[in-house]
Amino acid sequence: MTRHTLTATLLAGATALTALPASAQTELTMYYPIAVGGALTQVVDGLIAEFHEAHPEIRVNSIYAGNYDDTRVRVLSAISSGDSAPLSVLFSIDALDLIEQEMIIPFDDVLETDEDREWLDSFYPGLMANGQIDGQTWGVPFQRSTIVAYYNKDMFSAAGLDPEAPPANWDELVSMGLALRETGPYGIMIPSTGYPYWMFQALATQNGMELMNGDGTETYFDDPAVVEALEYWVSLSAEHDIMPSGTVEWGTLRQAFLEGQTAMMWHTTGNLTAVRDEASFDFGVAMLPEKVRPGSPTGGGNFYLFEGASDEEYRAALTLIRFLTDPERAAQWSIATGYVGVSPAAYETDVLRAYAEDFPAAIVARDQLEYSVAELSTYEGARVRDALNTAIQSALTGSAAPADALAQAQAIADRLLAPYR
Numbered sequence: 392m393t394r395h396t397l398t399a400t401l402l403a404g405a406t407a408l409t410a411l412p413a414s415a416q417t418e419l420t421m422y423y424p425i426a427v428g429g430a431l432t433q434v435v436d437g438l439i440a441e442f443h444e445a446h447p448e449i450r451v452n453s454i455y456a457g458n459y460d461d462t463r464v465r466v467l468s469a470i471s472s473g474d475s476a477p478l479s480v481l482f483s484i485d486a487l488d489l490i491e492q493e494m495i496i497p498f499d500d501v502l503e504t505d506e507d508r509e510w511l512d513s514f515y516p517g518l519m520a521n522g523q524i525d526g527q528t529w530g531v532p533f534q535r536s537t538i539v540a541y542y543n544k545d546m547f548s549a550a551g552l553d554p555e556a557p558p559a560n561w562d563e564l565v566s567m568g569l570a571l572r573e574t575g576p577y578g579i580m581i582p583s584t585g586y587p588y589w590m591f592q593a594l595a596t597q598n599g600m601e602l603m604n605g606d607g608t609e610t611y612f613d614d615p616a617v618v619e620a621l622e623y624w625v626s627l628s629a630e631h632d633i634m635p636s637g638t639v640e641w642g643t644l645r646q647a648f649l650e651g652q653t654a655m656m657w658h659t660t661g662n663l664t665a666v667r668d669e670a671s672f673d674f675g676v677a678m679l680p681e682k683v684r685p686g687s688p689t690g691g692g693n694f695y696l697f698e699g700a701s702d703e704e705y706r707a708a709l710t711l712i713r714f715l716t717d718p719e720r721a722a723q724w725s726i727a728t729g730y731v732g733v734s735p736a737a738y739e740t741d742v743l744r745a746y747a748e749d750f751p752a753a754i755v756a757r758d759q760l761e762y763s764v765a766e767l768s769t770y771e772g773a774r775v776r777d778a779l780n781t782a783i784q785s786a787l788t789g790s791a792a793p794a795d796a797l798a799q800a801q802a803i804a805d806r807l808l809a810p811y812r
Contacts, residue, residue, distance in 0.1 A: 416448045417707040422469070422479040424462040424534075424692060425455050434727045442714050449707045459485075459692065460773075467494065470697060477700035478708040480692040483521035484768035486529045487607045491770060495695045497527035501705045510713055513734045515757075520765035522693050530693030531712055532733045533724075536659040537687040537756045537763055538593050540680070541666060544673040546654040550574045557655070557677040561597070561623060564655075564680050568633030571654040578633035580653040581624065585641025587783040588767055588776045590657060592688040594620040596764050599683035602779075607769040608811045612779060612801040613794070616683075621793035623682075625786050637788050659690060660756035663729025667750070676752035678759045685762040691730065722746075731756050771807040778803040 425431050432455050439451050456462040459482045469476045481489075489495045502508055514532055522530030544554035550570045558564040568578025581590050592602055600616035603609060611617060627634040648656045649669050657679065666674065679687050694712045696705060714720065721737035724730060726746050732738055738747070738757060747753045769775045782796035791799075 417703055418450045418452065419478065419704060419707055419711060420452045420454060420469075420474070420476050421711070422454050422456050422462050422466045422476060422481075424457065424459045424480060431728060434724070438715060438720060438724070441720075442711060445714065446710060449710065451711060466697070470494065470699065475700060475704065476697050477704040478694055478696055478712065480534055481695055483518075483530055483532070483535070483689070483691060483693045484766050484772055485695075486522055486524060486693070487768055487770050488772050489695065490524065490529060493698060495529055495697055496705075497529050498531060498696065498709075499527050501696065501709050503706075507709070507713075510716075513736060514716075515731075515734060515760055517689055517760040517763040517765075518731070518733055520689065521768055530695055531716065533692060533694055533712075533716060534661070534728075535689060535691040535693075535731045535733055536661045537689055537731065537759045538590065538657050538679060539660050539663075539687075539755050539759065540655060540657055540677045541648060541662075542655040542675050542677065543648070543651070544675050546571055546574065546576060546651070546672075550654075554673070554675065557675060558680045560680045561682045565627070565631055565633065568627070568655070569631060572633050576651055577635060577653040579627060579655045579657075580634055580639045580644055580647060581627070581657045582641040582644045583638040583784060583787050586690075587638075588779045589688060589690055591621065591624065591779070591783050592764075592767050593657070593679055593686065594624055596686035596688065597679065597682045597684060598623075601764055602767050603769050605765075607772075608808050610769060610775065610779075610801060610804040610808070612782070612797045612804060618794045618797055621783065621786050621797060624783075625793060628787070629789070638784055661691065661728060661730045663752060663756075664727060665729070667729075667752075676755045678755060678762070685759070687759055687763055688766040689760070689763050690766055725753065729753075729756075731760070769804070769808060770811045774807055775804045778807075 423435060435453060439453055456465040463481050463485060466476050466479045498511060511528055518532040518535050522528055540557060542557050547554040552567055552570055558567050564579060571578040595602055595617045598616045598620045600611060600614055602611055628636045644656055644658060645662050647653055678685055696708060716733055718734060718736035718740050721732045721734060722740040722743035725732040725737060725743060732743060737743060767776065778800040782800035785791040785796045786793040
């Protein structure tokens with residue numbers, strides 16, 4: 392089955408949403424973030440329509456609430472107002488804050504059978520890192536990603552570069568970027584709005600340093616290897632002129648790449664299907680280049696179960712989450728969106744095997760999971776990330792030296808995290 396056939400099936404399924412049986416017994420409200428491009432609402436609606444056909448006793452009302460931060464606000468507001476919100480997809484990095492606020496329950500509390508427990512053990516370990524805390528599972532992966540490198544093969548050929556050999560390390564990124572710059576466009580764009588900490592975490596990881604400890608109580612923003620990573624990012628524009636000066640917009644970068652403004656971009660694999668649909672040129676997808684080691688943080692959203700629901704609602708929510716993360720549906724989801732299939736079994740399905748054989752870019756993000764690290768997650772997470780985002784943007788705009796900006800971010804993080812140590 393082709394990707395277009397799969398997507399058409401999902402979109403057709405969305406039209407069945409109104410044909411629900413009047414005797415639906417359990418009603419679930421699911422808040423869902425739509426943070427990147429593509430007709431994701433229609434894809435999710437199609438999957439929910441399939442669920443309604445298989446489970447007419449459960450009705451799911453999907454509320455699309457904007458980006459991850461918007462969705463989090465909507466969910467917490469609904470719960471504070473006394474509305475039932477048994478489940479939602481939120482940032483995988485929200486787990487610590489949600490636990491501290493006593494807003495969620497661990498999945499371990501609602502598992503009833505050995506089959507349930509086998510299901511919980513079926514996901515890629517790298518995608519579980521942000522959701523497993525103190526021996527319990529608080530988040531289950533669904534809309535998950537890594538950062539990948541997209542590159543314009545036609546531009547590589549025009550610059551005399553091998554279109555099948557994207558940069559494998561930091562030095563090659565610069566040298567290839569310079570060759571590409573001679574032909575006109577920028578060599579590379581790395582977004583520094585939206586989620587600058589996420590892109591920066593990739594660079595720090597590649598330089599051999601993680602930004603936080605496993606407990607979410609310490610950060611290492613002023614470590615020399617982390618400072619060197621930010622200096623390298625700044626150098627791409629300030630020294631080499633292969634990236635625009637100032638900040639690069641997350642929300643418009645995909646379009647800039649499609650319009651030929653840059654030969655390479657780093658972005659979420661969740662944009663993969665949209666790029667394939669819209670690109671008028673031959674493009675490639677590669678793992679991010681390494682320095683000391685390869686690496687990318689994982690990203691995206693997990694399912695969470697919220698406090699205050701009934702046992703019946705929790706059972707229904709678990710039924711829905713198991714349905715949506717079933718290997719066949721995880722494969723459909725990956726093909727229709729570009730997000731990572733969340734379990735090894737998803738990549739063993741016939742449909743995803745065939746798709747990957749026709750479109751090898753579809754498995755780059757999966758292969759990169761071997762080198763992935765947990766996304767930056769700490770207590771006081773939003774404030775800690777804001778401090779780091781400010782430091783990154785200050786350095787990229789020339790307002791502060793990388794070492795000074797990161798020292799300031801570390802001082803803020805130390806103050807915020809001191810009570811948790």
